[in-house]
Amino acid sequence: MATTLLRPDQTFYPSPRLAAKAPVETLAYMVTFDPTRKKPDGLLTLDVDPKSAGFGKEVGRAEVPNVGDEFHHFGWNVCSSALCPYAAHPHLERRYLLVPGLRSSRIYIFDVKPNPKQPKLVHTIEAKEIAERAGYSRPHTIHCGPDGIYVSALGAPDGNAPGGIFVIDHDTFAVKGRWELDRGPQQLAYDFWWHLGYDTAITSEWGTPNMVEAGVNPELLLAGEYGHKLHIWDLPKRRHRQEIDLGKEQQMVLELRPAHDPSKAYGFVGVVVSLKDLSSSIWTWHLDGSTYKVEKVIEIPAEPADPNDLPPLLKGFKAVPPLVTDINLSLDDRWLYVSAWGTGEFLQFDVSDPFKPKKTGSLHLGGIVRKAAHPKSGPLNGGPQMVEISRDGNRAYLTNSLYASWDEQFYPEGIKSWATSIHAKPEGGLSLDEGFFSTFEQRTHQVHLEGGDASSDSYCYS
């Protein structure tokens, strides 16, 4: 199915420094899902060219033949890591988007080459193939690796642990099997990424499908049963090397953003909620000698609130938790972006010194209590959630839904979905884009940009 080129795919860049100079994106791909599971989920194409009359509007939509998939995260078949020296395949073409259904466990493969505005469904990997060949279910994060497509999965087909990673062949799209040869003590899974320059993979923890699919379970949460650890792995040997416990009160250790520069061995991870005071936090992991260490570098406090303004789940706490559920790091490893989905805040930090972040920007959209408006809207609900950064670092794309069953617990009135773009100033600071604010019938989730973005590619050269 894969096709080869005579020269390397021109969207591949050896280093993040070179990728930052890539042409500015004119199209964005965004997945949407129907929370009522009655209509098929979609892969939408958005016009993100500010010079175009249709700026911010939907210009294409690909549908799937099923309902109830719950599209969530997605990724490319191949990317800049194809230039890595030890498993190079630079002439494979970046043209397929792999879109997992987080609930159905199907993975749909869309071809964006014939018409970039109207992706075409060309292949479907069924849940059965993933279960039989890898023993996993509920595929989540997709990263194009040097030697194949890596996918994390929340759990086993029965909805329990362990979750982990499986690999898909980038030539045939066959499921090659479970990635881990030795998983050590790791049971819970969520996100993963790597330091290619150090042959190191990192995985984080959310909860098993049975712990998350019916909504956040307050008993499990207050007992500290959701994920609170990081796992460090030997990437080529596929073996667990180290477990780092952030502490049982640090519930849900989610998005992993390692430095893009492969010569650096540090990165950032967000924690959704602390049982101590409902705060969210960002932690920096780093290589110290031969082991990794982690320290908390940012804490975002909960905001006091009138119980009447709060959903049943939060009334007793008399506060809105910030609920940091996504973070993203610019390609130059300088700016860290943080979505606080509960308070409706989007924050920017200068992380030139990864242990001493400086807050450089903040703005509000939506939020459980604040319901902050955009100049082109009335009061908004949901909050900044999925965040994607352009390769040049000048724009952030935001959507406002988290996960169907959890959306209802925090925003019981039902999320009204939107997507928008934020300007990041070169010297730091954020401003709203007055041109791009769009609403959608279905729930919006991850966005990826034409040719690549700050979370789609990884690099083997500094």
Add this chain to the structure above:
Amino acid sequence: MTSAWWPWAALALLGAYHGVNPGMGWLFAVARGMQEKSRRAVLSSLLPIAIGHEASILMVVIAVSLTEEFVPPFFVRLLAALVLVTFGLYKLLRPRLHPSGFGMRVGFIGLAGWSFLMSSAHGAGLMLAPVLLGLPVYAGYHSLSEISLQAVAAASLHVAAMLFVMGVVSVVVYEKVGVGILRRGWFNLDLGWSLVLVASGAVTLFTAL
């Protein structure tokens, strides 16, 4: 003999080709240099890569020499032709085979092992078979030691040419040009290489008949 020089030239040229091909090693050397931010790391990567390549080549050279010693030349050529054509066709079908289980942090032995597997998967040594068969030592009866000497000389000339070109390219890319050159200059030679394997197999076959 007027025909004596061409196999040596071909061995050196093939070595230069393997030296200039990013997938065969120089790129790995540059990546290691960038990771360590040191030219020493570039240069110290070259020897294990060359050793792995030499080992892969020697495997074929020894096989050809031993076969030549005990089997009539006609059958050696026939066998070489069949192997070349089959391997070339296989590479046409699966052009992107690469060894698995390797990463950026390989040591001396790991890098040599990677180079050995990469060269073997590429068919680097196989391409030498028809050239070796053109060497005068294979034309008539010679003792095993004479053949071995010439075989080692052939493999070493090939690898010396590769090492020289690989060294120049990796240092120039590391110091001056930068890895951005990959985007423009890394042409897909898989198809051409596979066809040349098949073609040289065919030529070997016809010279055998």
